[in-house]
Amino acid sequence: MDVVALIALAALVGVGVGILSGLLGIGGGVLLIPVFRLGFAMSSHMCTATSLLAVLLTSCSGSISHLRNKTSLPALSLTLGIGGALTSPLGVYLASISPEWLIMLIAAAIILYSAYTMLKKAKAPKKVPKGEAKAVTGEAGEPADPAHPAESADAATSAEPANPAAPAAPAVLGMTKRTIAIGAVIGAIAGLGSGYIGVGGGFVMIPLMISLLAVPMKLASGTSLLAIGILAIPGLTYQAMLGNIEWIAGLSVAIGSIPGAFVGARLVPKVNERALRRLFAAILGVAAVSLILNEFIFAA
Numbered sequence: 001m002d003v004v005a006l007i008a009l010a011a012l013v014g015v016g017v018g019i020l021s022g023l024l025g026i027g028g029g030v031l032l033i034p035v036f037r038l039g040f041a042m043s044s045h046m047c048t049a050t051s052l053l054a055v056l057l058t059s060c061s062g063s064i065s066h067l068r069n070k071t072s073l074p075a076l077s078l079t080l081g082i083g084g085a086l087t088s089p090l091g092v093y094l095a096s097i098s099p100e101w102l103i104m105l106i107a108a109a110i111i112l113y114s115a116y117t118m119l120k121k122a123k124a125p126k127k128v129p130k131g132e133a134k135a136v137t138g139e140a141g142e143p144a145d146p147a148h149p150a151e152s153a154d155a156a157t158s159a160e161p162a163n164p165a166a167p168a169a170p171a172v173l174g175m176t177k178r179t180i181a182i183g184a185v186i187g188a189i190a191g192l193g194s195g196y197i198g199v200g201g202g203f204v205m206i207p208l209m210i211s212l213l214a215v216p217m218k219l220a221s222g223t224s225l226l227a228i229g230i231l232a233i234p235g236l237t238y239q240a241m242l243g244n245i246e247w248i249a250g251l252s253v254a255i256g257s258i259p260g261a262f263v264g265a266r267l268v269p270k271v272n273e274r275a276l277r278r279l280f281a282a283i284l285g286v287a288a289v290s291l292i293l294n295e296f297i298f299a300a
Contacts, residue, residue: 003248010252013039017253018058018260019267020280028257029055029199030114033107034287038294042246044100048107048198049092049244050253052236055200057254058261059228066222073215073223075175076183080205080223081230083187084194088235091195096242098196101295107197108288114203115284122277182212187231195235200228 017031029051036047066072095103186208190201202224209215215223239245 006248007252010040010249011256014054014253014256014258015260016256017054018257018262019264021058021257021261021264028058029197030111030284031287032253033198034111034291036246036249037104038287038290040246040249042249044103045095045242045244046246048095048103048196049236049239049242050246050250051198052194052232052239053245053247053250054253054257055198056229056232056236057251058257059200059225059232061258062261063222063226063229066225069222071218071222072226073219074226076179076209076213076215077223077226078230079175079180079183080187080190080227083184084191084201084227084231085187085234087188087191088195088231089238091192091197092235092238092242093195094192095196103197104291104295107199108291110193110197110199110203111284111288111291115281115288118277118284119281122274122281179213183209186212187227190227191231191235194228194232195238200224201231202228 013032013035017028017035020031021028032051032054033047036042036050037044040047042050063072067074186205189208190204193199193204194201202221205224205227206217206220209220209223210217236245
């Protein structure tokens with residue numbers, strides 16, 4: 001594939017990833033890993049590294065909107081980000097000494113988990129019971145479910161919250177010693193996963209922030225996005241030193257995904273979100289199975 005064709009195809013993929021991210025609040029990594037592995041025939045190490053590059057750039061774009069709309073907790077993001085920054089290079093190192101099939105197997109498991117949580121969210125009742133605090137209401141008016149949060153930033157790379165006009169819940173979380181310690185541990189776990197499989201880490205941060213720190217879903221997504229912009233940098237730097245990044249493909253995907261995420265966020269009121277989530281859960285399931293088959297059957 002020549003360079004022009006690679007740029008055009010990667011940018012087109014990025015637009016699709018960005019639109020789906022904006023519509024569904026999913027993380028780009030769960031989409032990009034199978035695309036890079038199956039569509040671009042990258043090695044496992046290269047596709048996870050290139051995915052991390054695109055996720056980092058897209059999350060930075062989304063973080064700006066969340067900061068502007070006050071739908072994140074910057075102090076907590078910094079704590080999460082520093083914790084993750086310390087461990088993301090370790091994740092990259094562990095990936096570098098792991099067999100390619102193991103990396104793809106773990107990535108497939110994360111993708112299947114994302115499909116499962118998306119399907120659960122599609123089936124969740126929309127009505128919020130009377131007396132339920134609005135601060136813990138999820139995006140698109142659906143109740144937040146700490147056991148099945150929206151897919152993040154790996155977290156959610158949406159360019160802006162689903163309803164930016166809605167008033168944000170007050171950022172009143174006190175940064176006590178306990179909060180800082182728990183936040184650092186959560187970030188460390190997310191950083192390890194981010195460095196290893198090339199996703200943002202929101203699939204770890206969002207549910208743990210909700211369950212351990214009582215952070216509302218409306219703030220958890222934006223907080224996770226901002227943390228990804230911090231924790232991914234050391235891991236990405238290490239990947240660059242190892243020569244694992246396909247820069248043209250990664251940057252081209254980001255060029256498409258950043259404006260695509262803005263478009264997707266604005267399409268939220270105009271689409272049947274439940275039907276779209278069911279369809280996309282099925283697509284993720286097929287992608288995960290295809291990764292497994294590619295590693296253990298087709299490559300044999």
